Amino acid sequence: MRCAALACAAVVMFAHAAAAQDATTTPARPVPLFNRWQENWSPLADPALRTEPGDALKYIPLSATNPASYLSLGLNLRERVESNDAVGFGAGGNRSDSYLIQRLQIHADLHLNQHWQLFTQLEDARDYGKRNTTPVDRNPLDLRLAFLAFTNTFAAGTFKARIGRQEFAFDLQRFVSLRDGPNVRQAFDAVWADWETGRWRFIGFISQPVQYADKHDFDDTSNRHLRFSMLRAERLVFGTQELSAYYSLFARDNARYIDGSGRELRHVFDTRYAGAARGFDWDIEAMAQRGSVGAKDIRAWAIGTRAGYTFTSIDWRPRIGLQVDAASGDRRRGDNTIGTFNPLFPNGYYVTLAGYTGYTNFIHVKPSVTVKPTSRLTVMGALGLQWRETTADAVYTQPNVAVPGTAGKGGRWTGAYGQLRADYAFNANLAAAVEMVHFDIGDAIRRAGGHNSNYLGVELKYLW
Numbered sequence: 001m002r003c004a005a006l007a008c009a010a011v012v013m014f015a016h017a018a019a020a021q022d023a024t025t026t027p028a029r030p031v032p033l034f035n036r037w038q039e040n041w042s043p044l045a046d047p048a049l050r051t052e053p054g055d056a057l058k059y060i061p062l063s064a065t066n067p068a069s070y071l072s073l074g075l076n077l078r079e080r081v082e083s084n085d086a087v088g089f090g091a092g093g094n095r096s097d098s099y100l101i102q103r104l105q106i107h108a109d110l111h112l113n114q115h116w117q118l119f120t121q122l123e124d125a126r127d128y129g130k131r132n133t134t135p136v137d138r139n140p141l142d143l144r145l146a147f148l149a150f151t152n153t154f155a156a157g158t159f160k161a162r163i164g165r166q167e168f169a170f171d172l173q174r175f176v177s178l179r180d181g182p183n184v185r186q187a188f189d190a191v192w193a194d195w196e197t198g199r200w201r202f203i204g205f206i207s208q209p210v211q212y213a214d215k216h217d218f219d220d221t222s223n224r225h226l227r228f229s230m231l232r233a234e235r236l237v238f239g240t241q242e243l244s245a246y247y248s249l250f251a252r253d254n255a256r257y258i259d260g261s262g263r264e265l266r267h268v269f270d271t272r273y274a275g276a277a278r279g280f281d282w283d284i285e286a287m288a289q290r291g292s293v294g295a296k297d298i299r300a301w302a303i304g305t306r307a308g309y310t311f312t313s314i315d316w317r318p319r320i321g322l323q324v325d326a327a328s329g330d331r332r333r334g335d336n337t338i339g340t341f342n343p344l345f346p347n348g349y350y351v352t353l354a355g356y357t358g359y360t361n362f363i364h365v366k367p368s369v370t371v372k373p374t375s376r377l378t379v380m381g382a383l384g385l386q387w388r389e390t391t392a393d394a395v396y397t398q399p400n401v402a403v404p405g406t407a408g409k410g411g412r413w414t415g416a417y418g419q420l421r422a423d424y425a426f427n428a429n430l431a432a433a434v435e436m437v438h439f440d441i442g443d444a445i446r447r448a449g450g451h452n453s454n455y456l457g458v459e460l461k462y463l464w
Contacts, residue, residue, distance in 0.1 A: 027043035027046065027049070028043065029043065029044075029049045029051065030043055030044070030058075031428040031429075032074070032428060032429060032463035032464065035167070036074055036076065036105075036107055036109070036119075036121070036463075037107075037109060037117070037119040037121075037145070037147075037149075037166075039072070039074075039109065041058050041059045041070065041072045041109075042059070042067045042068050042070060042111070044058060044059035045059065045061065045067035045070075054464065057072075057073045058072050058073070058074070059072060060072070060073075062111075062112075063113075066113055068111060068113050068114040069111060069112055069113050070111050071108065071109070071110050071111075072108075072109040072111075073106070073107070073108055073109075074106070074107050074109065074463070074464055075104075075105065075106050075107075075462075075463075075464045076103070076104070076105040076106075076107075076461075076462070076463055076464075077102075077103070077104050077105075077461070077462045078102070078103045078459065078460070078461045078462075079100065079101075079102050079459070079460050079461075080100070080101050080102075080183075080457055080458065080459040080460075081098075081099075081100050081457070081458045081459075082097075082098070082099060082100075082101065082455070082456070082457045082458075083096075083097070083098040083454075083455070083456045083457075084096065084097050084098075084354065084355075084453070084454075084455050085451070085452075085453035085454050085455070086451075086453060087132070087355065087397070088397050088401065088403050088404075088450070089356065089397075089403065089439070089441055089445050089450030089451060089452075089453050090449065090450050090451050090453065091403050091404055091405060091406075091445065091448045091449045091450040092403075092404040092405075092448075092449070094132070095131060097130060097131045097132070098129065099127055099128060099129040099130035099131075100127070100128040100129060101125070101126070101127045101128075101130070101137060101183040102125070102126050102127075102128070102183075103123065103124075103125045103183050103184075103185075104123070104124045104125075105121055105122065105123045105124075105144060106121070106122050107119065107120060107121035107122070107145070108120050108121075114151070115150055115151055115152055116148070116149070116150055117148070117149040117150075117151070118147075118148050118149075119145060119146070119147055119149065120143075120145065120146045121143075121144045121145040121146070122141065122142070122143060122144060123139060123141075123142055123143075123144035123184075123185075124139075124140060124141045124142075125137075125138060125139040125140075125183045125184050126138055126140065126183075127183060133214075135184065135212050135214075136179070136182035136183060136184045136212075137182065137183050137184065138183065138184070138214045139183075139184045139212050139213075139214055139220070140214055140216070140217055141217040141218065142212075142217060142218050142219065142220045143165065143218060143220065144165070144185070144187055145164075145165050145166060145167060145187060146164050146165045147162045147163060147164030147165055147166040148162070148163055148164055149161065149162045150162075156197055157195055157196050157197030157198070158195070158196045158197075159193070159194075159195055160192075160193070160194050160195075160196070161191075161192065161193045161194075162190070162191075162192040162193075163190075163191050163192070164189070164190075165187050165188070165189050165190075165210065166187065166188060166190055166192065167185065167186070167187050167188065168188065168190075168192070168205070169347075170232070170244075170246075171244070171272050171274070171283070171285060172283055172285070172304070172306065172350060173346070173347035173349070173350060174285060174302075174304045174325075174343070174346060174347070174350055174359065175270070175285075175287060175302075175343055175344045175345065175346060175359075176230075176248075176344055176345050177345050177346055177347030177350075178347070179345060179346075179347060179348075180347065180349065181347055181348035181349045181353050182348065184212055186209060186210070186345055187209075187210045188205075188207035188208065188209050188210065188228070189207060189208045189209075189210060189222040190205050190206065190207030190208070191205060191206055191207075192204075192205040192207075193205070199235050199236040199237070200233070200234070200235050201233070201234040201235075202232070202233050202234075203230065203231070203232040203233075203234070203246075204230065204231050204232070205229060205230055206227070206229040207227070207228050207229065208222040208223050208224065208226065208227055208228075209222075209223050209226050209228060209345070210222065210223065211223035211226075225252060225253040225254065226251070226252045226253070227249070227250075227251040227252075228248065228249070228250055228251075228344075228345075229248060229249045230246050230247070230248040230249075231246060231247050231248075232244065232245070232246035232247075233245055233246070238275065238277075240275065240276075241273070241274065241275030241276075241277075242272070242273070242274045242275060243272070243273050244271070244272045245269075245270065245271040245272070246268075246269075246270050247267070247268065247269055247270075248267075248268040248270070248344075249265075249266070249267060249268070250264070250265075250266040250268060250342065250344060251263075251264065251265050251266070252264040252266075255293055257293060257330070257338055257340050258330065258333070258340070258393065258394060258402060258407050259296070259330045259333050259334070259335075259338055259340070260293045260294050260295075260296045260338050261293065261294055262293055262294025262295070262296075263292075263293070263294065264291070264292070264293045264298075264342075265291045265292050265293075266289050266290075266291040266298055266342060267289065267290045267291045268287060268288075268289050268344070269287065269288045269289075269290075270285065270286070270287045270288075271285070271286055272284065272285040272286075279309050279310050279311070279312060280307070280308070280309050281307065281308050281309075281310070282305070282306070282307040282308075283304075283305070283306045283307070284303075284304070284305045284307075285303070285304045285305075286301075286302070286303045286304075287301065287302045287303075288300075288301050289301065289341065289342060293338050295336070296336050296337060296338050297336060297337050297338070298337075298338050298339075299328075299337050299338070299339050300327075300328045300338070300339055300340060300341040300342065301327070301328045301341065302325070302326065302327035302328065302341050302343070302359065303324075303325065303326050303327075304323075304324075304325045305322075305323065305324045305325070306321065306322075306323045307321065307322055307323075308320055308321035308322065308368075308370075316371040316372055316373055317371065317372050318369060318370070318371050319369070319370040319371075320367075320368075320369060321367065321368040321369070321370065321382075322365075322366070322367050322368070323364070323365070323366040323367075323368065323382075324364065324365050324366075325359070325362070325363070325364040325366075326362065326363045326364065326389060327341040327343070327359050327360050327361060327362055327389065328340070328341045328361065328389055328390075329341070329360065329361025329362075329388060329389045329390040329392065329393030329394075330361070330390070330392060330393045331390045331392050331393070332392060333392060333407075333408065339390075339393070340360060340361065340393060340400075341359070341360050341361065341400075342360070342400065343358065343359035343360060343399055343400055345399075346358075346359050346398070346399050346400075348398050348399075351364070351366075351384070351398070352384075352417070352419050352435070352437045352455070353435050353437070353455065353457050354417075354435075354437040354439065354453070354455035354457075355397055355398035355455075356397055356398070356417065356437070356439045356453060356455070357384070357386065357396075357397065357398060357417075358396035358397050358398050358399055358400045358401060359396075359399070359400070360393075360396040360400040361388050361389050361390060361393040361394065361395070361396055362386055362387065362388060362389060362395075362396065362414065363386065363387040363388070363389055364384060364385070364386050365384070365385045365386075366382050366383065366384040366385070367382065367383055368380055368381065368382035368383075368419075369381050369382075376424055376425045376426070377422065377423070377424050378422070378423045378424075379420075379421070379422045379423075380419075380420070380421045380422075381418075381419070381420050381421075382418070382419045382420075383416065383417070383418055383419075384416060384417045384418075384419065385416050386413075386414040386415055386416070386417075387412045387413055387414055388412045388413075388414055388444070390412075391408065391409075391410065391411060391412055391444070392407070392408055393407055393408075394406045394407040395414050395444055395445055395448075403445060403448055403450065404448060405447070405448030405449065406444045406445060406447075406448045409444055409447055409448070410442065410443045410444025410445075410446075410447050410448075411442065411443050411444060413442040413443065413444075414441070414442050414444065414445065415439055415440050415441040415442045415445065416439075416440050417437055417438060417439040417440065418437070418438050419435070419436070419437050420435070420436045420437075421433065421434065421435040421436075422434050422435075428463075429462060429463050429464060430460075430461070430462050430463075431460075431461045432458075432459065432460050432461070433457075433458075433459045433461075434456075434457070434458050434459070435455070435456070435457045435459075436454075436455065436456050436457075437454070437455040438452070438453075438454050438455075439452060439453045439454075439455075440452050441453070
């Protein structure tokens, strides 16, 4: 399940077509996927595969002659109890908090032959006992996803298109994610198209991220003040290794940074190389950002690397990993340049669920050890070391929230944290996770009134 939270969504989006079963083999029973709209329940047209309770609702045939025409219903339920010393290390008057967050989603997936799909998902996300509710904590009954998709395969390749409220994520979700860590996932009102041919895939979309509200039911809207568009190319190299690059445009009205405000027009250039071979795995991504905020120029950058080696011949299959990340900050207050990196739509899973670390103005080194005592249990322990890229800018928490009183004060050392996480899959439908984080702060945060912080999260997730 940790793989799903970090990268499986992006991998499936790239490879699910290639993983389709050969027509000459017997179809396997489907299982729920991280992205529910990517499931294919047409194999249940075979009565021999309808072996679970509720299968009559997982596959409702619409045609006696075409098994690809059907309706499938489904449900996601996630319950997580969290205890957090305080958001932002307690600086700015934040207090310790313990609470429950709950996310319930139900969906209807309508397939009209092999070409057309209409997917609709409702969501009800709530928090119980939380002192300070934020937009990512609570979203009473509302429309989460509703899109029409078209797929057609030609001799030269496969064309896919979607229009409507949808979700997308790329790579390890460092910068463009589903935001699965918090209670309210990120959706986009978008037009999407892609073309897959051989080892190539080309993607383009224009979107307005959804603006979430919690005053009453069905009050979410497109955010007219924020636009996000992309052109992306992907290629498989050296077998199954992945090479990708994209250009995106992030446009926001009334942006506010420590050193400037106004209309933000950010041009984003990203490239990534990832793969695995002979026990080694690696993922390297670099991003440059140019453009303007008001009258000031943007000059920002970030890099992210994650690599490891898995001892496949040893019990528990230990993996030794190393993660190194860095992102720029603003080096000089009052000049004509903003160097503060914008992490776009990051996923907290990439660092920790505690939210103590934002992908802005930081240098991050994280060695880790992961073991699998059983096929269902994964345990990971890590030590994270953090510095500021520049002391002129602030310390930032997830996603890019400045800790008050840290900009221009204190040294580069931000602090160190220990992380322990365990994931257990009971079966294809039910999983549990526990994550613990202790963060020992540096001088800049202590001067701002912060303190060492602890986080505990216990999660249960059910998919049907």
